[in-house]
Amino acid sequence: MKFPRLSKKLAAIMACATVMVGTATANVDPNLPEYRETRGISGNLSSIGSDTLNNLMTLWAEEFQGFYPNVNVQIQGAGTGTAPPALTEGTANFGPMSRGIRDTEQAAFEQRHGYAPTLVPVAIDMIAVFVNKDNPIEGLSIPQVDAIFSSTGRCGLDQDITRWGQVGLSGAWANRDITLYSRNAVSGTYGYFRQHALCDGDFRDSINEQPGSASVVQGVTESINGIGYSGIGYRTSGVRVVPLAREHGGSFAEATAENAASGDYPLARYLYVAVNKHPNRGLAPLEREFLKMVLSKPGQEVVDRDGFVPLPESVAKRIREDIGL
Structure with missing residues (x-):
């Protein structure tokens, strides 16, 4: 699954959503769902990738740990180019990226896993x-x-x-x-x-x-x-x-x-979090709940606080459906 950079169609959806939710400093769509924690979530998550998303991933990790204190999240933000190799080699659960994946990066991942990585749009920068x-x-x-x-x-x-x-x-x-x-x-x-x-x-x-x-x-x-x-x-x-x-x-x-x-x-442009998702299986519980929170109202409020543009629910809903959240 690939998502384009900010397209005319998305721009039109975004424009309508911006009118609905108000000003640029308070434009978190009230129609975004609240996040509800689920039982039995614990363990370790790691993120390797974009420097642009480094602070945002840290803030999301803090928000997530508010729901799940027994989850430990490790974050490295050396640059987007470090994300695809980390996902390919299995040294990270998430690969934050400030651009789409390159053909060579996708080919290396597909050679190892037999399918393409999934890029999840999480904010607009x-x-x-x-x-x-x-x-x-x-x-x-x-x-x-x-x-x-x-x-x-x-x-x-x-x-x-x-x-x-x-x-x-x-x-x-x-x-x-x-x-x-x-x-x-x-x-x-x-x-x-x-x-x-x-x-x-x-x-x-x-x-x-x-x-x-x-x-x-x-x-x-x-x-x-x-x-x-x-x-x-x-x-x-x-x-x-x-x-x-x-x-x-x-x-x-x-x-x-x-x-x-x-x-x-x-x-x-879109900002992404890349993840290793088998096309015929759901995400592992830890990864699923983290992304569900990111694409919920509290997750997009973090986006707004960190100075980026939140996704409207009309876009976030489509993304959640596409990745089975």
């Missing part, structure tokens, strides 16, 4: 482009973002952008060189940004690769000339989120739940 809090930039188009970060310029702008004056800043900002901060290649966010913000181009050699999203944000916080990207859940008071336009010359859209739902914000 927006990739934010961050600048220092004192940077007055009004917004950027995706072609401008590409011209800043890439060496290939595949999104259509016919110039490299290396100084802030080239994107409209004046005065003391005009001749300031842009300092680039990026995730590293093991990161699903790196791969997603490369595909959707660089039009499958190549990053500049001058980027400062960071081991985690928090490090990207910290770098931009400490550099007046800095720009970087990560999941929006890593936003802090030291940075600003830059509004983005899909086309050069288009209207800028802020990174809000409404704009993710409508499709106006160009860098919205």
